[in-house]
Amino acid sequence: MDIASLVASSLGVADITVRVGFGLRQLQKSFSEALEHVDNIAQQTRTIDFAIRQICSLLEQSRDTFPASFELHLDESTTAIGRVVGQIQDHTEAVKAKAEKSPSKGKILQLWHADKVGQWEKNLGVQIQALLLLLEVANLRSNVERFSVLEQASSKRLFERASSFSARVGSSSRAPASGQSFYAETKTFSFDPDLLQTKVYRRACESAWRRDVTVNGDEYDDNCSSLSSRASSSNHLAVEPGDFIHGSSAGVREIPDGFPYCAPTNSTRLHVSGSALQLVSEISTTGQTQATTMSSDTYATQGTFATTISSDSQPAIAGQERSSLKSIASSGKSIVRVVVDNVGSDQVEVPVCHVSEHYRLVYDAIPKTRDRILAAGGIDPAVYEGAMAGCNIEASGEAIHRFPFTAAFLGAALEKMEECYYSVIEVVAQFSPPPSLDDSPATSQTVARPSTFVPHIIVDGHSALPFTTQAQIGKGGFSKVFQVKIDPTLSQSLLNVKTTQLFAVKKLRTVDEKAFRRESDILRQLSSRSRHRHIINLLATFEQRQTSDMESMYYLLFPLAAGNLRDLWNDADTVTSKAVRDSLCSRRDYGQLARWMFDQCIGLADGLREIHTVLNTPPDSLALYHHRPIREELEVEQFGRHGDIKPENILWFRDDNESPGRLVIADFGLGRLHSSISKGKKTKGTRRKRIACTPTYRAPESEWSPTGGGKPVSRAYDVWSLGCVYLEFATWFLMGSGAGVDEFRRKRRKHAADEAFFTNRDGGEVCLSPAVQEQAQKLRWEASYVDSPTSEGLHSFLTSVGSCLEIDAEKRPPAGTLAAELQKLV
Numbered sequence: 155m156d157i158a159s160l161v162a163s164s165l166g167v168a169d170i171t172v173r174v175g176f177g178l179r180q181l182q183k184s185f186s187e188a189l190e191h192v193d194n195i196a197q198q199t200r201t202i203d204f205a206i207r208q209i210c211s212l213l214e215q216s217r218d219t220f221p222a223s224f225e226l227h228l229d230e231s232t233t234a235i236g237r238v239v240g241q242i243q244d245h246t247e248a249v250k251a252k253a254e255k256s257p258s259k260g261k262i263l264q265l266w267h268a269d270k271v272g273q274w275e276k277n278l279g280v281q282i283q284a285l286l287l288l289l290e291v292a293n294l295r296s297n298v299e300r301f302s303v304l305e306q307a308s309s310k311r312l313f314e315r316a317s318s319f320s321a322r323v324g325s326s327s328r329a330p331a332s333g334q335s336f337y338a339e340t341k342t343f344s345f346d347p348d349l350l351q352t353k354v355y356r357r358a359c360e361s362a363w364r365r366d367v368t369v370n371g372d373e374y375d376d377n378c379s380s381l382s383s384r385a386s387s388s389n390h391l392a393v394e395p396g397d398f399i400h401g402s403s404a405g406v407r408e409i410p411d412g413f414p415y416c417a418p419t420n421s422t423r424l425h426v427s428g429s430a431l432q433l434v435s436e437i438s439t440t441g442q443t444q445a446t447t448m449s450s451d452t453y454a455t456q457g458t459f460a461t462t463i464s465s466d467s468q469p470a471i472a473g474q475e476r477s478s479l480k481s482i483a484s485s486g487k488s489i490v491r492v493v494v495d496n497v498g499s500d501q502v503e504v505p506v507c508h509v510s511e512h513y514r515l516v517y518d519a520i521p522k523t524r525d526r527i528l529a530a531g532g533i534d535p536a537v538y539e540g541a542m543a544g545c546n547i548e549a550s551g552e553a554i555h556r557f558p559f560t561a562a563f564l565g566a567a568l569e570k571m572e573e574c575y576y577s578v579i580e581v582v583a584q585f586s587p588p589p590s591l592d593d594s595p596a597t598s599q600t601v602a603r604p605s606t607f608v609p610h611i612i613v614d615g616h617s618a619l620p621f622t623t624q625a626q627i628g629k630g631g632f633s634k635v636f637q638v639k640i641d642p643t644l645s646q647s648l649l650n651v652k653t654t655q656l657f658a659v660k661k662l663r664t665v666d667e668k669a670f671r672r673e674s675d676i677l678r679q680l681s682s683r684s685r686h687r688h689i690i691n692l693l694a695t696f697e698q699r700q701t702s703d704m705e706s707m708y709y710l711l712f713p714l715a716a717g718n719l720r721d722l723w724n725d726a727d728t729v730t731s732k733a734v735r736d737s738l739c740s741r742r743d744y745g746q747l748a749r750w751m752f753d754q755c756i757g758l759a760d761g762l763r764e765i766h767t768v769l770n771t772p773p774d775s776l777a778l779y780h781h782r783p784i785r786e787e788l789e790v791e792q793f794g795r796h797g798d799i800k801p802e803n804i805l806w807f808r809d810d811n812e813s814p815g816r817l818v819i820a821d822f823g824l825g826r827l828h829s830s831i832s833k834g835k836k837t838k839g840t841r842r843k844r845i846a847c848t849p850t851y852r853a854p855e856s857e858w859s860p861t862g863g864g865k866p867v868s869r870a871y872d873v874w875s876l877g878c879v880y881l882e883f884a885t886w887f888l889m890g891s892g893a894g895v896d897e898f899r900r901k902r903r904k905h906a907a908d909e910a911f912f913t914n915r916d917g918g919e920v921c922l923s924p925a926v927q928e929q930a931q932k933l934r935w936e937a938s939y940v941d942s943p944t945s946e947g948l949h950s951f952l953t954s955v956g957s958c959l960e961i962d963a964e965k966r967p968p969a970g971t972l973a974a975e976l977q978k979l980v
């Protein structure tokens with residue numbers, strides 16, 4: 155790679171952007187996506203820093219021979235720089251495109267980003283210079299000559315600047331021991347107050363803080379001297395009871411949230427007393443010293459703390475797997491950084507580098523580590539009620555495999571470290587308050603859940619998916635559904651289900667990530683609230699990266715249903731259990747079956763209410779899950795909706811053999827972003843043009859409005875579709891499948907080719923299909939032959955169905971009102 159051209163292209167980026175730097179922190183929230191971009195870039199630069207460190211330390215270690223890995227590291231750095239430059243360019247382009255889309259915010263956005271990009275370029279420039287110097291050094295004939303250049307004051311200054319840059323953007327590498335390399339001699343903390351808001355920068359600050367404390371602590375502050383000796387011994391936490399750690403920073407005025415990313419004041423101390431951690435910030439104003447103390451309680455519930463655990467022991471390697479791990483370790487990529495973003499619910503994917511094939515090894519010990527983290531934070535693991543939220547395991551700033559974090563992960567990573575596969579594990583843990591049960595909207599259909607974890611598992615093209623397919627059980631326009639058995643590791647450690655259990659996997663036909671997110675996001679959002687008995691439960695998602703291109707195949711894992719509502723209507727005779735067959739097929743006990751039908755209809759309406767009340771704002775967990783949230787799409791509408799309610803998308807679960815089972819709303823493929831889809835755009839990767847929804851159950855406003863033209867899909871649209879399903883349900887109940895449901899469909903076809911429940915009069919006006927009016931009358935007549943009180947219940951039910959099938963969308967009841975109305979039936 156031609157460094158000079160990289161420098162040139164990096165400077166070229168500078169010209170594109172206008173640089174005006176001023177405080178726009180209040181816009182921080184709305185621009186969080188952009189920050190993610192910056193964070194991604196920051197991740198890359200750690201590779202450069204790592205390589206430079208390695209080179210320096212290799213040169214120190216072998217003064218007489220030219221280390222073979224020198225060139226490798228140089229290559230790595232060069233590639234990383236190229237990647238960063240590319241990312242900055244992509245980033246700038248993306249910002250420009252966004253600014254064009256939203257002219258009002260655009261200018262500010264562009265300026266703000268220009269400022270950020272400017273900072274990156276400046277820092278990157280230093281890295282490039284450092285690397286150029288190293289390239290020069292590499293070309294010298296002997297190490298004696300090389301050292302004469304490296305020892306020059308100007309070289310040292312350059313590396314010091316690169317080093318301070320590394321403190322700004324973070325490093326996952328272990329710093330060489332004090333005195334081993336000038337590169338490690340960072341003595342002060344200096345934090346950029348603006349950048350301090352970004353996740354990676356905060357981590358970086360924390361990392362820098364920790365490095366100084368653990369490696370150069372004795373040079374830094376008298377009180378730290380005891381630390382440095384302890385920190386270098388294996389598996390030792392950086393801080394111990396009685397320790398004081400001092401940091402200083404100029405020009406930062408306020409205390410940001412989340413220790414230890416603090417150090418905004420002239421002096422910040424971490425005091426460890428007994429088993430409690432205490433942050434003391436001293437703010438010096440007009441000669442007076444003001445002390446702000448964060449108590450260990452605050453710390454335990456909201457704070458963050460960090461530990462560095464390092465192992466210098468030699469590995470005891472056995473077996474092929476271990477030796478392959480060892481070779482990973484010796485390849486210079488053995489440093490793994492473990493970041494626990496939250497000790498909350500088991501929530502977020504875990505990126506792992508270079509350990510993808512070994513994830514089983516790393517699965518089992520999470521509780522141990524969780525306890526260890528909690529104990530280090532002065533919290534009794536036995537009484538702490540918060541769950542673990544997230545974890546990243548990274549090596550060299552790169553992530554090729556992601557795992558959902560369960561406590562097992564961290565623990566096993568620690569074990570690996572003890573076996574010396576990883577030489578350093580840095581742990582940053584943040585504690586969230588234990589979940590309050592009062593927060594969850596408890597309805598009869600929801601159950602409180604301590605954990606809302608929906609893992610997203612990425613496997614590369616070479617690796618097998620963690621399930622074995624048994625048979626195809628369903629097919630939709632956009633997917634195939636298979637019955638599967640899942641890998642025992644996954645079922646035990648991750649999903650907490652029986653290994654013998656069967657599941658359904660929905661394989662999307664599309665490779666479009668947005669289509670995947672459209673379906674999984676709304677399900678994740680629903681999961682993060684409460685688990686509804688009548689909404690499908692997403693257990694996990696899988697992404698299989700193709701080796702040939704950048705695309706992925708997507709899979710969604712669900713509990714296995716007995717069939718869908720249409721199957722239930724058609725195939726009730728095939729149901730094996732006598733009790734179910736009696737109630738479903740011969741319909742001898744109308745009262746019992748009617749009660750079941752009403753219960754299910756109430757549940758479905760309540761499920762729809764739940765979907766409709768999901769705000770289109772991703773929870774924090776989603777923000778963590780997605781590196782790049784699809785903001786444009788999230789702005790489309792404020793509330794969630796389904797968009798394709800029909801019998802095929804209502805699944806039938808037989809919870810036990812005695813009851814007819816439970817109906818559950820599924821298939822959120824058209825959920826939430828429906829209005830953008832209904833414009834009929836062909837999205838990348840889809841094989842056929844997506845239609846708005848199944849035509850039969852579509853609401854009249856989809857093709858008509860008083861002002862002409864189709865209205866966007868609203869929540870009332872779903873209520874119409876549900877009304878159609880209810881009417882068919884009542885038809886099946888009173889008249890059976892063939893003579894009832896099928897006949898009703900044939901009659902609708904006479905008025906609308908797509909068997910819709912509405913039709914167009916000659917004048918073009920939309921009205922209820924005459925077949926529907928006739929069917930409603932017929933059902934009332936049939937219902938009057940049923941024993942009381944079922945008969946009255948059925949009449950009331952048909953009245954509620956009528957309210958759903960109002961042509962005017964505004965007259966239809968909201969799903970919650972409908973559920974409450976139906977509740978009166980039972």
Ligand SMILES: Nc1ncnc2c1ncn2[C@@H]1O[C@H](COP(=O)(O)OP(=O)(O)OP(=O)(O)O)[C@@H](O)[C@H]1O
Nearest residue numbers: 628629630631632633635658712714715802821823
């Ligand atoms: N969890 C499950 N258990 C059993 N069968 C299922 C499950 N999920 C889906 N199916 C079956 O697969 C069929 C297709 O699934 P789904 O409707 O989710 O796919 P789709 O491609 O989104 O379909 P559509 O064309 O309606 O958009 C369902 O009608 C159902 O019969």
